[in-house]
Amino acid sequence: MPLSTQSQDDEEHYVLVASLDNARNLSNILKAITFKDHAVFTATPNGLKVTVEDSKCLQANAFIQTEIFQEFTLKEDLVTFQINLTVLLDCLNIFGGNAVAGTSTALRMCYKGYGYPLTLFLEEGGVVTVINIWELWKCTL
Secondary structure: OOOOOOOHHHHHHOOEEEEEOOHHHHHHHHHHOOOOOEEEEEEEOOEEEEEEEEOOOEEEEEEEEHHHOOEEEEOOOOEEEEEEHHHHHHHHOOOOOOOOOOOOOEEEEEEOOOOOOEEEEEEEOOEEEEEEEOOOOOOOO
């Protein structure tokens, strides 16, 4: 995956790094639980849990195991943040949802911790897009 646009120094500061060769896989999973705009992401050594809740009476969860990712690095036992799920889905499909057969959008998600954005590095056909999605609030579980 040619997402080598970031330096090794930057890598050391991230508490979460997750990479996929095909962002559509994550996008399809997240679409299945998108009934509200916001989602809580919880990264553990076992994978990434995404929770969408409506008024504490309806909840949907998606769990993506670490084996699904080509790279999954977590420097803390638990990393939790809330972002706008609709914005994330729009970003994952920024290249138009694989309009050309045989091509896929590579994804690298990086998070430095509270007060920093979730950074997405998306690459398709040699074109790299860097997107920062700011956290809505700090989660405490």
